[in-house]
Amino acid sequence: MKKSKFSVVALLMAIMLILAACNGGSKETSNEKEGGSGDSSKSKVLNVNNSSEPGSLHPANAQGTHESWILEHTFEGLTKKTEEGKIVPGSAESWKISEDGLTWTFKLKDGLKWSNGDPLTAHDFEYAWKYALKPETAADYAYQLYYLKGGEAYNSKKGKEEDVGVKATDDLTLEVTLEKPTPYFLDLTSFYTFYPIDKKVQEENPKWALDAKTHVSNGPFKLTEWKHKESLKIEKNENYYDKDKIKLDAVNFALIEDENTAWQMYQSGELDLAYPLPVDIQGQMVNSDDKEFKMGKELAVYYYNFNTEVKPFNNAKVRKALSMAIERQKITENVAQGGQKPAFGVIPPGIPDASGDFQENTGDLFKEDVTEAKKLLKEGLAEEGMKKLPDFSILYNTLDSHKKIAEAVQGMWRDNLGVEVTLENAEFQVKLDREKAGDFEISRAGWVGDYVDPMTFMLWETDGAYNDSGWSNKDYDNLLKEAKSTMDPKERMDALHKAEKVMIDEMPILPVYFYTKPYMVKSNVTGVYAPINAYPNFIYADKK
Amino acid sequence: MIGVITMLRYTLNRFKWAIITLWAVITLTFIIMHTIPGNPFAKEGAMPPAVYENLQTHYGLDKPLLTQYGNYLLEVVQFDFGPSLKSSSISVNDYILKGFPVSLHLGAQALVIAVFFGLILGVVASLKRNKWPDYLSMVIAIVGISVPNFILATILINYFAIKWNIFPVATWATWQHTILPSIALSMMPLAFIARLMRTSMLEVMGQDYILTAKAKGLKRSGVIIKHAIRNALLPIITILGILTANIVTGSFIIERIFGIPGMGDMFVKGISNRDYPVILGSTIVYSAVLILLIFIVDVAYTLIDPRIKVTGEKK
Numbered sequence: 084m085k086k087s088k089f090s091v092v093a094l095l096m097a098i099m100l101i102l103a104a105c106n107g108g109s110k111e112t113s114n115e116k117e118g119g120s121g122d123s124s125k126s127k128v129l130n131v132n133n134s135s136e137p138g139s140l141h142p143a144n145a146q147g148t149h150e151s152w153i154l155e156h157t158f159e160g161l162t163k164k165t166e167e168g169k170i171v172p173g174s175a176e177s178w179k180i181s182e183d184g185l186t187w188t189f190k191l192k193d194g195l196k197w198s199n200g201d202p203l204t205a206h207d208f209e210y211a212w213k214y215a216l217k218p219e220t221a222a223d224y225a226y227q228l229y230y231l232k233g234g235e236a237y238n239s240k241k242g243k244e245e246d247v248g249v250k251a252t253d254d255l256t257l258e259v260t261l262e263k264p265t266p267y268f269l270d271l272t273s274f275y276t277f278y279p280i281d282k283k284v285q286e287e288n289p290k291w292a293l294d295a296k297t298h299v300s301n302g303p304f305k306l307t308e309w310k311h312k313e314s315l316k317i318e319k320n321e322n323y324y325d326k327d328k329i330k331l332d333a334v335n336f337a338l339i340e341d342e343n344t345a346w347q348m349y350q351s352g353e354l355d356l357a358y359p360l361p362v363d364i365q366g367q368m369v370n371s372d373d374k375e376f377k378m379g380k381e382l383a384v385y386y387y388n389f390n391t392e393v394k395p396f397n398n399a400k401v402r403k404a405l406s407m408a409i410e411r412q413k414i415t416e417n418v419a420q421g422g423q424k425p426a427f428g429v430i431p432p433g434i435p436d437a438s439g440d441f442q443e444n445t446g447d448l449f450k451e452d453v454t455e456a457k458k459l460l461k462e463g464l465a466e467e468g469m470k471k472l473p474d475f476s477i478l479y480n481t482l483d484s485h486k487k488i489a490e491a492v493q494g495m496w497r498d499n500l501g502v503e504v505t506l507e508n509a510e511f512q513v514k515l516d517r518e519k520a521g522d523f524e525i526s527r528a529g530w531v532g533d534y535v536d537p538m539t540f541m542l543w544e545t546d547g548a549y550n551d552s553g554w555s556n557k558d559y560d561n562l563l564k565e566a567k568s569t570m571d572p573k574e575r576m577d578a579l580h581k582a583e584k585v586m587i588d589e590m591p592i593l594p595v596y597f598y599t600k601p602y603m604v605k606s607n608v609t610g611v612y613a614p615i616n617a618y619p620n621f622i623y624a625d626k627k
Numbered sequence: 628m629i630g631v632i633t634m635l636r637y638t639l640n641r642f643k644w645a646i647i648t649l650w651a652v653i654t655l656t657f658i659i660m661h662t663i664p665g666n667p668f669a670k671e672g673a674m675p676p677a678v679y680e681n682l683q684t685h686y687g688l689d690k691p692l693l694t695q696y697g698n699y700l701l702e703v704v705q706f707d708f709g710p711s712l713k714s715s716s717i718s719v720n721d722y723i724l725k726g727f728p729v730s731l732h733l734g735a736q737a738l739v740i741a742v743f744f745g746l747i748l749g750v751v752a753s754l755k756r757n758k759w760p761d762y763l764s765m766v767i768a769i770v771g772i773s774v775p776n777f778i779l780a781t782i783l784i785n786y787f788a789i790k791w792n793i794f795p796v797a798t799w800a801t802w803q804h805t806i807l808p809s810i811a812l813s814m815m816p817l818a819f820i821a822r823l824m825r826t827s828m829l830e831v832m833g834q835d836y837i838l839t840a841k842a843k844g845l846k847r848s849g850v851i852i853k854h855a856i857r858n859a860l861l862p863i864i865t866i867l868g869i870l871t872a873n874i875v876t877g878s879f880i881i882e883r884i885f886g887i888p889g890m891g892d893m894f895v896k897g898i899s900n901r902d903y904p905v906i907l908g909s910t911i912v913y914s915a916v917l918i919l920l921i922f923i924v925d926v927a928y929t930l931i932d933p934r935i936k937v938t939g940e941k942k
Contacts, residue, residue: 138714146713218677221685223668226675239677293716311717311725312888313799339797339886340896343781348796351789512665512901548675 126332127626129608131356132345133336136312141292142278143215143222151275152618153336157300157317158278161189162269166612168535170269174301184264184570189257196322197281198305205251207279212249214285215276224276227533230268232260264570267536274534303329303622312338330625349603355626356611358602358619362484365601366420378422379600379613380433382532384540387477387525387593392553395472396524400463402590407449407456408499409492415596418491419484422601426594428587430540433615437576441537445580448587453499460500472502479527480511518551526551535616537579538566543586554591645918652914653703653907657696660906667712667901686712699907708908713900719908726890727912729799733889734875736805737812745817749824750856753832764821771818777880780811797886808885812878816870820863827859868924872917
């Protein structure tokens, strides 16, 4: 018996060793040597981290930043944006807008090519947009194309494909008909759902976007390697019309979910760019004069929803009192720590107004004032026939940074108003469900704009899809209607300014701060910039 | 030794129960998964109903739950775990085929480290009882058990990768990349094995037959290696099955920190995304691994200890 005992142990050990050895041996060691500093004598390779495995690199099926960052460097829409946020021609050379703002005619650059050498024509744009709208495609962002005439109808199986308002009248002309006048349509044409796809490739091989070997794009880079859950690689696209301005030869995307690990890889030189940064690192960097640290603008606002269908939060005075009694500066400096800007409105800085910056022109729409807040709270409660606030809580999705902010707010309300609020965390999915069901008093939310126009932050229309507060106001609705019906920038922006003011006067939400985009780039890398509504862009980057 | 036929019958019987267990796991997971709040396509703010419906139709989630359940069972029987709702480029089968070997590789390396060093520490501690090697071993063991592996991982990265530049920080490209995560993952089982081995050794060393062996004039080393360690290993084998299961299935934190494309991370993300096929697929694989390991341990018992008989199952 003794022998068999030992043979079992030996067997188990042997199995383990073999397993370990098998796997170890089959690993390729073809990875590029991580270019720290100075060993890029020949090819210039940038190393970045994409945070998460992309679900799809087909422009129609992309869902979020973990896909769009790669798409933005491999595709190009009709327009693109400069470092300053100006919209400039991309694949289009020029465009004309009809008087009523409904018909847009884009003229494409001559001689454009796909990365596989196929000619790129206006037909590819028409095909791509209709493909994204096709119900069977089940595209998350199909609604970005609802601006096209008949787009929503086609996507919801109520209309026909041929009635969708996009048509290539010849190889270089794309005629777009819109449902309503949409001044920011030009901005949308740089968004990834509006990218073209190679019609020929899509028809021959519907799975082209799933594999680096068959992936075809029209941007400055092309996808050359996709090791699922491990890494991706894009290389300079020799068929890109502006290839002489592209200095990088390739970019490696690691797929590290953990922000701290990514940050450590940046420190050890395995990454050239770090974004997003861990909160405590942001805090350290904001106050240092580290040259690698960059602060980009972000098209997003952090706020709390009031459930206006629950007493006493139906009362604007109560909502305003709570909003006026927190100290945003303290929250951004001591808690959030990313150099965020306290928000006294909902529209973040960086969006152009008829002239100047929309947010700057607005200024602060309210002030923090504890005495006033106390008075308002008393009045508001009296109007609702209450003596004091009932038990209520702040609902937030489980994340350390949200918790810290909620704790800060809790403390400020206790100190300034003598009000007790409990904190309640829930998994993100559960929070969404409860918001939809109206099962909350106050809930944390954030909104990232889809395009660079104040309209993307006008979410509080009566029964609007994103209006979780349940607030409804006729003036607000009418002002939005007014803004949506005119192409005149001045008139439009006036209406939007008024709408924002009407909303903040009633405070269905409590704005906390405007996000920022802090990131770090190694000092031997130049030409990286952060567009307001995208991840840091390195199309024109160079590495020494 | 045990008759081949008895063994075969025993195995078949166990296999039958394994299938029933798996079916129960699938059913329970399916029910729980659809009971918890949330849905795979939820985002901050609602999406237009048409988009939502197109997605539901595309993935067959608009059908009645019972039909979905039936279809799923049919697919699973053919070893098809369906598409991931979050990725069109990689199916759940791909996830498992790619992720499982990686998790297994990581787990196996960690286990080898844990067993090797755990046994050494345990034996040394027992032989130098109440002297400094004993204290040192047990301090290591206590640290190993009480320091969570994600903290250990961060410390390892900070020193070995950033300060001393010996190993890369993360990812899973070459064998150098596998060292730090394996160490981080091995500490807990290592400590466990060391403590168990020490106790077991001390017990064995006090037995009469050790005294007899010594009295016969055998060399101390001979007594220890031939008689003491051999017998003291028994309890280690008993827990090896459970430890293996723990390591292979419990590595998701380490996988996340080191950006390792294993299965653990896929499971955790599957749940937070409500990616139904991913949740089901990984649960099935984990259950199958557990069932298999428990079976191996049971068979191993019967081989080691003649008092335990496989035929004991029959009334």
